[in-house]
Amino acid sequence: MNIHQNCDSVAYKIAVIPGDGIGPEVIREGVKVLQTLQDCMPEVKLEFVYFPYGADHYLKTGETISEEGLKELSKFDAIYLGALGDPRVPPGILEQGILLKIRFYFEQFVNLRPVKLYPGVPCPLVGKKPEDVNFYIVRENTEDFYVGIGGRIREKRRTEHEIKRSIYSIKFGLDLEVDGDEIAYQIGVISRKGAERVIRYAFELARRKGKKRVTNVDKANVLTHVYSLWREVFEKIAKEYPDIETEHAFVDAISMWFVKNPEWYQVVVTPNMFGDIITDLGAMIQGGMGLAPGGNINPEGISMFEPIHGSAPKYAGKNVANPIATILAGHLMLEQLGETKAAEVLEKAVAEVLREGKVRTRDLGGSSSTSEVGDAIANKIREICGIRHQA
Ligand code: IPM
Numbered sequence: 101m102n103i104h105q106n107c108d109s110v111a112y113k114i115a116v117i118p119g120d121g122i123g124p125e126v127i128r129e130g131v132k133v134l135q136t137l138q139d140c141m142p143e144v145k146l147e148f149v150y151f152p153y154g155a156d157h158y159l160k161t162g163e164t165i166s167e168e169g170l171k172e173l174s175k176f177d178a179i180y181l182g183a184l185g186d187p188r189v190p191p192g193i194l195e196q197g198i199l200l201k202i203r204f205y206f207e208q209f210v211n212l213r214p215v216k217l218y219p220g221v222p223c224p225l226v227g228k229k230p231e232d233v234n235f236y237i238v239r240e241n242t243e244d245f246y247v248g249i250g251g252r253i254r255e256k257r258r259t260e261h262e263i264k265r266s267i268y269s270i271k272f273g274l275d276l277e278v279d280g281d282e283i284a285y286q287i288g289v290i291s292r293k294g295a296e297r298v299i300r301y302a303f304e305l306a307r308r309k310g311k312k313r314v315t316n317v318d319k320a321n322v323l324t325h326v327y328s329l330w331r332e333v334f335e336k337i338a339k340e341y342p343d344i345e346t347e348h349a350f351v352d353a354i355s356m357w358f359v360k361n362p363e364w365y366q367v368v369v370t371p372n373m374f375g376d377i378i379t380d381l382g383a384m385i386q387g388g389m390g391l392a393p394g395g396n397i398n399p400e401g402i403s404m405f406e407p408i409h410g411s412a413p414k415y416a417g418k419n420v421a422n423p424i425a426t427i428l429a430g431h432l433m434l435e436q437l438g439e440t441k442a443a444e445v446l447e448k449a450v451a452e453v454l455r456e457g458k459v460r461t462r463d464l465g466g467s468s469s470t471s472e473v474g475d476a477i478a479n480k481i482r483e484i485c486g487i488r489h490q491a
């Protein structure tokens with residue numbers, strides 16, 4: 101069907117980057133499910149264009165993603181990413197050169213990671229039920245220790261005096277004693293503007309989703325410079341939302357409380373690095389990495405959606421990985437595009453398949469393949485839409 105046939109509806113242009121490892125397998129199911137939605141719901145129109153970025157492309161061409169590549173992506177409405185990382189490429193090259201590059205280039209300053217336990221999914225926390233695990237983590241996505249400022253200095257090449265001078269000269273007011281022959285340092289940066297925009301997003305999200313509490317997570321008792329600014333901004337923004345309750349938690353403590361009392365949490369907002377760590381913990385309490393999606397969001401720009409798990413090279417090509425995290429990333433993408441109805445149908449289909457428990461991959465104790473799970477969800481969408489039409 102011609103995408104411009106119906107003048108009332110727009111076709112969204114989706115850039116698909118399958119990436120490495122299990123990325124292509126899970127993305128295939130994600131696209132399958134989105135295509136099924138499109139078949140069943142005439143108002144949803146999506147156009148997929150594939151990009152080869154990842155290990156193979158890098159090994160062949162030496163390119164991670166170029167400036168032109170990024171410009172090309174800026175013509176799209178959203179980006180749908182599988183996973184990046186490959187044992188043939190040293191750690192960091194693809195992650196920094198593609199994933200972080202895209203997050204920074206498009207100023208996707210929110211990393212939205214819902215933590216939701218669906219009925220039928222085994223929870224590793226004894227006695228916790230779906231109603232106990234249902235919150236959002238809003239992770240800052242462009243600052244903190246991810247800015248890449250740092251270095252490594254070896255004494256063999258410089259005298260201790262020069263090492264110290266070179267560090268002072270960075271003008272971050274450091275006063276390090278160099279003992280031993282080598283030092284490395286890395287600097288975290290929080291900007292007032294960067295903190296404000298993501299913290300405000302967290303409060304707006306709380307209102308939109310009917311949540312009543314926003315928890316700030318930091319480590320302002322030790323990393324006093326960066327996180328006291330962060331905390332100051334949180335308190336200032338909180339005053340604009342008197343209807344929302346607020347609290348502070350240190351990152352070490354919240355790691356314990358996520359396990360002990362997940363039901364307490366509604367919206368959690370945190371700087372980049374801590375957000376990275378506590379969202380893996382969040383993934384486990386919702387049933388595992390195979391179920392956890394993430395959205396790298398620029399509310400006024402181009403956002404990117406991905407499972408939060410990595411490329412899992414040892415499972416690549418075996419058709420065993422759980423595609424649900426990627427399929428749920430598609431749900432976040434539809435929500436962000438404003439396709440609320442389609443997003444609801446997609447989530448309902450996933451929830452039904454999980455609740456029935458007949459088709460599930462090994463991580464959930466089943467023996468179904470990646471593609472069988474995608475098929476089951478696609479069939480469930482057809483079923484839901486059929487019922488809808490009859491009603
Ligand atoms: C994630 C990942 C990335 C991150 C890595 C691959 C750079 O762990 O999306 O959580 O640290 O943000």
Ligand code: MN
Nearest residue numbers: 376377380408
């Ligand atoms: Mn991570």
